[in-house]
Amino acid sequence: MASSGGSLNPSTTTSQYPSFCFSTSFTDLMSSSHEDSNWASLGGGNNGIESPKQPPTPFSPSSFLSTPTAAGFSSNQFLDSPFFPFNSNIVPSPTTGNFPEETKYSDFSFLPQTRPLSSKMEEQVKSQPQDWSTSEIQKTKSESTHQYLSDQTRLEDGYNWRKYGQKQVKGSENPRSYYKCTYPNCPTKKKVERNLEGHITEIVYKGNHSHSKPQNAKKSSSNSYNDVPIDNNHFDSSASFGEDDFEQASSLSKSGDDHENEPEAKR
DNA sequence: CGATTTTGACCCTAC
DNA sequence: AGTAGGGTCAAAATC
Secondary structure, X not given: OHHXXXXXXXXXXXXXXXXXXXXXXHHHHHHHOHHHHHHHHHHHOOOOOOOOOOOOOOOOHHHHHHOOOOOOXXXXXXXXXXXXXXXXXXXXXXXXXXXXXXXXXXXXXXXXXXXXXXXXXXXXXXXXXHHHHHHEEEEEOOOOOOHHHHHHHHHOXXXXXXXXXXXXXXXXXXXXXXXXXXXXXXXXXXXXXXXXXXXXXXXEEEOOOOOOOOOOOOOOOOOHHHHOOOOOHHHHHHHHOOHHHHHHHHHHXXXXXXXXXXXXXXX
């Protein structure tokens, strides 16, 4: 059991799914080879969006909405790429617009102002090389003190998560928790990092749900966005991801990548 | 009673 | 080849 390590198992189970990754770093994926494939197959299998049907997803919009100015980062940024992490055009972090990693993966993140974004990012870049960057579908970092309130909502993204581990990462003093989607066969996982105060400083999603959001998620029963009819069309079909979707998504992310992230991401 | 969380150990990968 | 660090497993505890 333990011998398998874990990361390999899922890959074999999900390998049957079409590898699909929303990360704008698709190009990277292509060139990155097996490293990502590990996760790509794992999460990529269902890699669609966090919520095939529910756009709001992981970075609970409500949390953002609830914290309009909270982060101090312009809602504009959100308007551009708020609920669509897979949107290649995701705006670079307000403060860190020049972070390749950030934009590159189309994951948008929020960092608490309490800690220097740059340093944080650096840490990520350093401690989390390619396998994560390429595989991570969405990266969310909460920002400002309001994140505390958002914590719940963010975790309650409409899916049921089960914590399967916790670690104290070297780069930061923040403990990192590992969650798995409780839905059978759903390879989706997420890492949640909290600061000393218990506030979420970062959330990283891996893989995509191979199922639609549970109607009555235990934890997210109160999520109003649960039924937010956001246009998620391209990904909506995630339930039956085919090449079309794949290409669409890939091209999407690709174009976006090429457009804004390429130059910077290159380095 | 079942599901989830906690926690230490183990495994894998990168350096 | 060894070490460090991250990620996952799994038994026990808790809810």
